[in-house]
Amino acid sequence: MINQTKTIATEQVVSPISSSKLNKKSLCDYVLNVASGCLHGCTFCYVPSTPVIRMRGKALQEKGVSDPQLDWGDYLFVRDEVPEQLEARLARNPKWKETASGKGVVMLCSGTDPYQNGQTAKVTRACVQVLLNHGKRVRILTRSPLWTKDLDILVHPNVTVGMSLPHLDDNISRQVEPGAPLPSDRLKALEMGKFAGCRLYVAMAPTAPVHGVEDFQRYFDAVLPLNPEVIFWEPINARGSNGKRMIDAGIDWVSQVTTQKQWADNFYSQYNQIIQVLQERSAIHLLHPWFDPALPTIGGVDINSWFYRPTIEQWGE
Ligand code: SF4
Numbered sequence: 001m002i003n004q005t006k007t008i009a010t011e012q013v014v015s016p017i018s019s020s021k022l023n024k025k026s027l028c029d030y031v032l033n034v035a036s037g038c039l040h041g042c043t044f045c046y047v048p049s050t051p052v053i054r055m056r057g058k059a060l061q062e063k064g065v066s067d068p069q070l071d072w073g074d075y076l077f078v079r080d081e082v083p084e085q086l087e088a089r090l091a092r093n094p095k096w097k098e099t100a101s102g103k104g105v106v107m108l109c110s111g112t113d114p115y116q117n118g119q120t121a122k123v124t125r126a127c128v129q130v131l132l133n134h135g136k137r138v139r140i141l142t143r144s145p146l147w148t149k150d151l152d153i154l155v156h157p158n159v160t161v162g163m164s165l166p167h168l169d170d171n172i173s174r175q176v177e178p179g180a181p182l183p184s185d186r187l188k189a190l191e192m193g194k195f196a197g198c199r200l201y202v203a204m205a206p207t208a209p210v211h212g213v214e215d216f217q218r219y220f221d222a223v224l225p226l227n228p229e230v231i232f233w234e235p236i237n238a239r240g241s242n243g244k245r246m247i248d249a250g251i252d253w254v255s256q257v258t259t260q261k262q263w264a265d266n267f268y269s270q271y272n273q274i275i276q277v278l279q280e281r282s283a284i285h286l287l288h289p290w291f292d293p294a295l296p297t298i299g300g301v302d303i304n305s306w307f308y309r310p311t312i313e314q315w316g317e
Pocket of ligand 1 (some may be wrong): 040044045046110113180
């Protein structure tokens, strides 16, 4: 069934779960995407420029999406058969990969948001139940507070829930994450999760170049009391087609980070500020930066040591 303003329908996939290279960013060994497309429509999102979308241009056009990259945020194809497929896959083939940095974890999701609406939340919940029944570790990553409706299953030693919370600035969020719930609502969701006893983490990504020390102080003063097990961080990267989308959306500060030098300078500037703020709060051990291999080495920072470095999160046996 097609929605009037957005293209919302279902789709089938051959395989419900994929082996992932996101262990380089210490996130997982497997990814499970409950949909393709994402109604949050973040202007900085890298997904529409990846092969996952680029290679499916014709197929998506046949489903009513005229330009899968430019129309990012306006279409969603929910994979509602994935939970059954996942159950069959895990029952048929229990072989499992577990790297040091991926820890055998399954992440929902890498190419869409698992809790962007009721439909995806329903599929996500069913997938989490299947994974837990098979003793798998689960990492949720979302911009939506909808996960708090699933606390009955998410409060579990084999589940960690992360919110993408780049900053606490609702105005900037409306510019760059037009379809996502506000950061202030995401913070409230994390507070609910902490109260319920849920394992939590945050992805402080991507920070905007307009944010500085005072913003980081305010951010950590709000987030650290929630006891996140790890804080992933990276600044905005506007050098690809997502940079063009941000400029087209009228986001003027993007021009501060469009050249390689501007981007690298901002990266290290924010990195040093964040280190300073976390050190003042005795919380530097929580920081897990996502360095980019394209960054030059400045100030003796060993960026290579951060690739494939296990997070400090503890998972039970
Ligand atoms: S929520 Fe995630 S997947 Fe969805 S548009 Fe934003 S960055 Fe992309």
